Amino acid sequence: MTNASQNVSAASAPGKEPGKGSGKDAALSTYTIALAGNPNAGKSTLFNALTGARTHVGNYPGITVEKKVGQVRTSDAVLNVVDLPGTYSLTAYSAEELVARDFLVEERPQAVVDVLNAGSLERNLYLAVQFLELGIPVVLGLNMMDEARKMGMVVDAKRLGELLGCPAVELVARTGTGVRELTAAATRLAKERQGRWKPVEISYGPDLDPVLAEMSAAIMTKSFLSSRYPARWVALKYLENDSQIRELGVQADPVLSAWLEERAAHVAAHLRTTLSTYPEAVIADYRYGFIASVLKGGVVTRDNLGDRLAFSDRLDQVLTHKLLGPVLMLGVLYLVYQITFTVGKVPMEWTQNLFALMAKLVEGALPEGLLRSLLVDGIIAGVGGVMGFVPLVMLIFLLIAFLEDSGYMARIAYMLDRVFRIFGLHGCSVMPFIISGGIAGGCAVPGVMASRTLRSPKERLATILTAPFMTCGAKLPVLILLASVFFPDSQAQVLFGMTLLGWAMALAVAWMLRSSMVRGEATPFVMELPPYRLPTWRGLAIHTWERTWQYMKKAGSMILAVSIVVWAAMTFPGVDEDKAASFEAAKAEIAAKIEAIEAPAAPGTAADSKDEAPALGSEAPAQGEEAATAQAAEPEGLDALKEKLADIEKREAAEGLSASLAGRLGASLEPLTRYAGFDWRTNIALVGGFAAKEVIISTLGTAYSLGKVDKDDAAPLAEMLSAEGLTVAGGLALMVFILLYSPCFPTVVAIGKETGSWKWSVFSMTFNTVFAYGLAVAVFQFGTRLF
Amino acid sequence: MPQSRPLRSLKVGDKAIIAQVNAEGELGRRIRDMGLVPGAEVEIVGRAPLKDPVALRLRGFTLSLRNNEADNILVATPEE
Numbered sequence: 048m049t050n051a052s053q054n055v056s057a058a059s060a061p062g063k064e065p066g067k068g069s070g071k072d073a074a075l076s077t078y079t080i081a082l083a084g085n086p087n088a089g090k091s092t093l094f095n096a097l098t099g100a101r102t103h104v105g106n107y108p109g110i111t112v113e114k115k116v117g118q119v120r121t122s123d124a125v126l127n128v129v130d131l132p133g134t135y136s137l138t139a140y141s142a143e144e145l146v147a148r149d150f151l152v153e154e155r156p157q158a159v160v161d162v163l164n165a166g167s168l169e170r171n172l173y174l175a176v177q178f179l180e181l182g183i184p185v186v187l188g189l190n191m192m193d194e195a196r197k198m199g200m201v202v203d204a205k206r207l208g209e210l211l212g213c214p215a216v217e218l219v220a221r222t223g224t225g226v227r228e229l230t231a232a233a234t235r236l237a238k239e240r241q242g243r244w245k246p247v248e249i250s251y252g253p254d255l256d257p258v259l260a261e262m263s264a265a266i267m268t269k270s271f272l273s274s275r276y277p278a279r280w281v282a283l284k285y286l287e288n289d290s291q292i293r294e295l296g297v298q299a300d301p302v303l304s305a306w307l308e309e310r311a312a313h314v315a316a317h318l319r320t321t322l323s324t325y326p327e328a329v330i331a332d333y334r335y336g337f338i339a340s341v342l343k344g345g346v347v348t349r350d351n352l353g354d355r356l357a358f359s360d361r362l363d364q365v366l367t368h369k370l371l372g373p374v375l376m377l378g379v380l381y382l383v384y385q386i387t388f389t390v391g392k393v394p395m396e397w398t399q400n401l402f403a404l405m406a407k408l409v410e411g412a413l414p415e416g417l418l419r420s421l422l423v424d425g426i427i428a429g430v431g432g433v434m435g436f437v438p439l440v441m442l443i444f445l446l447i448a449f450l451e452d453s454g455y456m457a458r459i460a461y462m463l464d465r466v467f468r469i470f471g472l473h474g475c476s477v478m479p480f481i482i483s484g485g486i487a488g489g490c491a492v493p494g495v496m497a498s499r500t501l502r503s504p505k506e507r508l509a510t511i512l513t514a515p516f517m518t519c520g521a522k523l524p525v526l527i528l529l530a531s532v533f534f535p536d537s538q539a540q541v542l543f544g545m546t547l548l549g550w551a552m553a554l555a556v557a558w559m560l561r562s563s564m565v566r567g568e569a570t571p572f573v574m575e576l577p578p579y580r581l582p583t584w585r586g587l588a589i590h591t592w593e594r595t596w597q598y599m600k601k602a603g604s605m606i607l608a609v610s611i612v613v614w615a616a617m618t619f620p621g622v623d624e625d626k627a628a629s630f631e632a633a634k635a636e637i638a639a640k641i642e643a644i645e646a647p648a649a650p651g652t653a654a655d656s657k658d659e660a661p662a663l664g665s666e667a668p669a670q671g672e673e674a675a676t677a678q679a680a681e682p683e684g685l686d687a688l689k690e691k692l693a694d695i696e697k698r699e700a701a702e703g704l705s706a707s708l709a710g711r712l713g714a715s716l717e718p719l720t721r722y723a724g725f726d727w728r729t730n731i732a733l734v735g736g737f738a739a740k741e742v743i744i745s746t747l748g749t750a751y752s753l754g755k756v757d758k759d760d761a762a763p764l765a766e767m768l769s770a771e772g773l774t775v776a777g778g779l780a781l782m783v784f785i786l787l788y789s790p791c792f793p794t795v796v797a798i799g800k801e802t803g804s805w806k807w808s809v810f811s812m813t814f815n816t817v818f819a820y821g822l823a824v825a826v827f828q829f830g831t832r833l834f
Numbered sequence: 835m836p837q838s839r840p841l842r843s844l845k846v847g848d849k850a851i852i853a854q855v856n857a858e859g860e861l862g863r864r865i866r867d868m869g870l871v872p873g874a875e876v877e878i879v880g881r882a883p884l885k886d887p888v889a890l891r892l893r894g895f896t897l898s899l900r901n902n903e904a905d906n907i908l909v910a911t912p913e914e
């Protein structure tokens with residue numbers, strides 16, 4: 048996770064190493080510049096315009112907030128640009144805000160570029176003011192000047208900069224206008240200030256100013272937390288009840304900290320009794336008052352606010368309309384699903400074919416044996432299974448990026464929040480659910496990752512843990528197969544029922560979690576509805592690629608190890624020596640017979656072919672005829688023998704599987720799974736399904752001695768399952784179990800990474816399996832009595 | 835003297851001025867961070883299909899919040 052920062056220091060090395068690079072390069076100084084701003088202010092767009100493709104994406108240590116680092120080389124400096132999470136404020140309430148604050152305080156970047164949406168300067172400056180109060184060198188980037196201008200707004204950036212005492216640059220991040228000026232201004236400021244902080248003091252009125260002065264004086268004399276924060280800022284945070292600063296304070300100087308807390312409590316009580324307000328409210332009032340006075344001082348001289356948002360408002364009248372809104376939303380969600388799985392199917396088949404081809408090549412190149420089995424059945428099948436999803440995942444991410452960048456995602460959350468809140472979730476939970484297979488056929492890995500758009504930690508956790516209940520694209524073929532066996536006349540209805548069951552269970556479990564393990568107040572919904580904008584191709588491409596690459600890294604690295612483990616579990620220890628010998632003997636016997644049949648033709652041709660090799664081809668038909676006559680004479684024909692040989696091989700594979708670790712596990716679980724109607728063979732397949740759900744079909748195939756079963760042509764398996772006496776109730780129980788049991792391994796990894804704790808990975812594996820088992824038993828027991 | 839009433843009672847299209855924000859803790863902080871402080875002008879621009887989150891226009895942008903969150907906000911409407 049520290050990758051990104053390491054990469055950066057490595058990348059900046061040439062500047063310090065005279066031996067490398069040109070002489071001019073050696074003189075360049077390196078500065079760290081942080082990019083900050085409100086969500087939707089255009090930070091990502093600016094970051095991409097600044098750094099191009101040379102970026103590293105990682106996470107801030109310990110949490111899932113993304114950290115992007117890129118580099119800009121100008122004629123006189125090298126800038127390492129760090130993209131801070133988008134925030135509205137610098138309080139200690141959300142992970143994003145803490146990350147931004149800690150980065151500024153601990154890494155001490157030489158300058159912060161605050162990206163502002165010129166169209167809503169007032170609110171955007173609220174964060175800027177907090178940077179100024181912290182004292183860090185700030186460059187204001189007034190972004191979206193094109194929009195502002197077009198709609199008749201006149202903003203004077205220079206005047207704004209003068210009033211706030213920091214450089215201000217007009218930007219259109221989307222086209223790159225002003226980006227050069229911005230880098231120049233940031234470099235100049237970094238040089239000038241040399242990392243010195245100059246806190247700006249804002250007046251907080253007659254009630255707070257005196258006590259702030261008193262508190263800061265005490266803080267100053269004791270040098271309390273002074274290595275990191277300005278004194279007045281610390282005092283302000285005590286008044287604001289900032290949990291992080293108070294904790295740090297207690298560690299640094301308990302006595303002073305207690306005194307500061309006492310002063311803060313005193314002021315709070317005073318404000319409550321005299322003005323029935325809170326210190327935080329007063330502070331926010333004065334900050335906004337300060338901003339208003341700055342803006343009135345000749346910064347914004349004309350603003351036709353109504354016109355500016357008129358287009359967006361008109362769209363909203365349709366897109367969030369009482370009746371039309373939900374209908375259109377369903378349409379959009381359906382379209383997302385359709386595009387993904389119709390368009391995505393094609394490249395997905397290519398990748399799958401590519402892996403199939405690789406498997407063939409390896410199969411041809413290596414002799415039969417463990418190594419070949421490991422490569423083909425273990426590694427290529429496992430890694431291929433995950434990588435096969437890459438095109439699909441990419442397309443999903445592209446569509447999500449479109450919905451997000453256009454502003455529609457926020458509307459989806461807005462419209463659905465009332466429904467999701469009932470279950471302790473958030474309007475934004477809908478997208479992870481849909482991607483995970485809420486419309487049958489998604490994938491839980493990108494689904495879990497899509498939960499990043501949720502800013503509320505508890506709702507996010509509940510979403511992550513329940514999204515894997517959906518009918519993902521890997522469960523789908525298994526469910527289709529089972530439906531075709533047990534409900535041949537009502538396949539579609541049964542599948543639809545399974546999709547609904549997935550939703551019902553996801554919501555029910557979310558509700559359960561939110562009233563037990565993930566209990567807590569609903570996170571406030573207070574959310575901006577950004578104006579509709581047409582996304583740029585570049586922005587879409589970068590978003591899509593970043594997320595896809597993360598999926599590939601995450602899934603790819605772990606899946607290799609797991610593929611090998613699962614393969615080993617299904618291969619070793621294998622059948623015992625006697626059995627193996629008897630299989631070999633049986634095979635040898637039949638092989639000998641086949642040879643014997645083919646033999647009569649052999650001597651003649653072999654003799655001829657010694658000097659007439661080219662003639663061999665022309666003699667082949669004759670050879671075939673001879674074989675045919677031999678076949679007619681022999682009761683055991685050549686074809687029958689070959690079939691017999693294949694049969695033995697299949698039986699050998701089945702025996703091998705049943706003697707393997709996975710097989711023994713399956714058998715030992717049978718006493719338990721009997722109540723749900725599963726026998727040991729089903730159990731093995733379910734164990735294998737942990738690697739990837741689509742493996743269930745092929746494993747069932749092996750277990751039922753059918754050899755390799757293709758998931759597109761599973762008719763023989765279907766026949767076998769019904770012939771082996773799996774009842775309708777058993778089939779239904781199996782479908783329910785497959786829908787709900789432990790997420791597949793890549794998803795489990797994604798859960799661990801996204802929640803920042805492997806505890807939740809373990810939880811989802813065990814809880815889901817137990818939960819699915821309970822339901823499956825209920826279905827089987829009830830069903831057996833019913834049918 | 836204009837009357838104070840809860841933000842929830844406003845209809846789509848109504849304009850008002852924030853009089854008081856009675857929320858502490860995280861909710862209060864978030865509300866204030868977004869600029870919902872006394873004196874700010876707001877206009878109700880819409881309600882979600884199920885009537886619940888409400889969409890407001892203030893300070894040049896659109897904000898949505900839930901009804902129970904809006905209950906913490908008192909507004910003053912010019913007398914008609």
Ligand SMILES: Nc1nc2c(ncn2[C@@H]2O[C@H](COP(=O)(O)OP(=O)(O)O)[C@@H](O)[C@H]2O)c(=O)[nH]1
Pocket residue numbers: 084085086087088089090091092093133190191192193194218219220221222452453580581582583586
């Ligand atoms: N008109 C206009 N749109 C912009 C500009 N900069 C960004 N955008 C758009 O604003 C939306 C949000 O931008 P993004 O960079 O994702 O914002 P972030 O949330 O701050 O990272 C996207 O649709 C961008 O294409 C700009 O200068 N002008």
Ligand SMILES: [Mg+2]
Pocket residue numbers: 087090091092
């Ligand atoms: Mg962004």
